[in-house]
Each structure stands twice: as C-alpha cells, then as structure tokens.
Amino acid sequence: MHLGDAGLLLLAGVAAGVVGSTAGLASLVSYPALLLVGLPPVTANVTNTVALIGSSIGSVAGSRPELTGLGGLVLRRLPVALLGGAVGAVALLASPPGSFERVVPALVALASVLLLLSPWLRRLGGPAGSPSRAVDGGPFVPLGVLLCCVYGGYFGAAAGVMILALLLSRTDRSLPVSNALKNVLLGAANATAAVLFAATTQVAWAAVPPLLLGCVVGGRIGPVVVRRLPPPLVRWVVGLAGLVLAARLARG
Numbered sequence: 001m002h003l004g005d006a007g008l009l010l011l012a013g014v015a016a017g018v019v020g021s022t023a024g025l026a027s028l029v030s031y032p033a034l035l036l037v038g039l040p041p042v043t044a045n046v047t048n049t050v051a052l053i054g055s056s057i058g059s060v061a062g063s064r065p066e067l068t069g070l071g072g073l074v075l076r077r078l079p080v081a082l083l084g085g086a087v088g089a090v091a092l093l094a095s096p097p098g099s100f101e102r103v104v105p106a107l108v109a110l111a112s113v114l115l116l117l118s119p120w121l122r123r124l125g126g127p128a129g130s131p132s133r134a135v136d137g138g139p140f141v142p143l144g145v146l147l148c149c150v151y152g153g154y155f156g157a158a159a160g161v162m163i164l165a166l167l168l169s170r171t172d173r174s175l176p177v178s179n180a181l182k183n184v185l186l187g188a189a190n191a192t193a194a195v196l197f198a199a200t201t202q203v204a205w206a207a208v209p210p211l212l213l214g215c216v217v218g219g220r221i222g223p224v225v226v227r228r229l230p231p232p233l234v235r236w237v238v239g240l241a242g243l244v245l246a247a248r249l250a251r252g
Helices: 003-023 027-036 041-051 053-062 071-094 104-116 118-124 140-154 159-170 175-200 205-228 231-251
Strands: none
Touching: 003 027, 003 053, 003 175, 003 205, 003 231, 027 041, 027 205, 027 231, 041 053, 041 071, 041 175, 041 205, 053 175, 053 205, 071 140, 071 175, 104 159, 104 231, 140 159, 140 175, 159 175, 159 231, 175 205, 175 231
C-alpha cells in the first residue's frame, strides 16, 4: 500500500471513529475511503468490519463514565449482540453478492427517521417508569438489538443509528448513556463478524492498521463530543446524516 493511501485511511479512520462513536455512522466515512484506495466492494466491506474494531475500542474506553453501574445490563445484552453479529456475518458469506444491499437504503432511512422521532416515540411509549418503557427497555429491546446486530454483522452502515433509535424510544436512558450502550453492543456484534470474516474470506490486511489506528483515536474522542453537546443537536445531526447516507447508498 502506498504511503498516501495509508495516510488517507488514517485520517478517514479518525473521522469514522468520531462519527461511529457519536452516531453509529462510521461506514459513511470508512467504507468509501476503502473503495477510494482501490478495494472491490465486498473486500472493502469485510475489511471495513475488521478495522472498525478500533472504533469500538476507543468509544467504549471513552464511554466509561456513562457505563458506570451498568455492568449487569451490559452482560445481559452482550450475548444477544454477539449472536446477532455472527448471524449477520454468516448471512453475508452465504448470500449472493448484492442481494441485501438493495434494501439497505430503506433500512438506513427508516432508522434515521426513527431517531429523529424518538422524543415523540418516547411519549407514545408511556410515562417514565411505566411497564411499556422500563429503564432497561423491557422485553422488546433484546429482540430489537438482535435484529440490529444481525444487520450490523451483514453490512453495518447505520446499525448504530438503529440501536440508538431503539434505546432512545424504548428506554428512559439519556442520550449519552444510550450512546455508550450502543457503542458496546455494536462493538460486540462487529467483533464477532470481524473474527468470522478474518477466518473465512479475503481481508485486505494492508489497509487494516492505518484505518484501525485512526478509528481508535476517533472513537476515543466521540463520547467526549456527545457528553458536551445538547442531545437535540446530536439527534438531529445524526438523523440527518443517516438520511444523507441512505440517499448515497440508493444512488449506488
């Protein structure tokens, strides 16, 4: 790999880490960067999944204040996220190329709209503390996390938006805490998929170190950004960015 390509991937990784840890939209930056340095789409997809482990490492490290006291909840949700990531990766390896990408723009757009509407959905779900909106999300959330992580293991673009929209609409957690939980769950799903990809398909390993290193740095910065910005601003920026990504994916 040329030095210029490595530099581009390093910078893209920093941007992807920030965007991923704040919004779950890391692939908005990292996937096109891998295409730009000449990787074919499928190889870029699996290489992106492996490199984004760095974003998870950085974002979880940066989210420790928000995760304090949530060890039990995280342990209950992790098996669901790991299973979802594994199922999604196996589905990608077993399916014809391009079979799922046709519906990805619609899924990304739906997730973005749900995130933008999350305050209204919260009110629709009932008052704080009600059985329909328990603080840990109630029985609906594990199923939603599973489906989001299956999608994350398969393709991944805006999987974090989906999880964040789910947690904000169905739980009483604040945006920074919901974002921290999203980082852990999506990181677990992504790591599972990355291990399966590394063991069974072609990864462009030369592209991984600069992108992964940049993701670690950017992922560490992201939670600090979320902590300092007003939640409505973060929600609107993330939601609108998701709609932009959906439009880009629809155009191919």
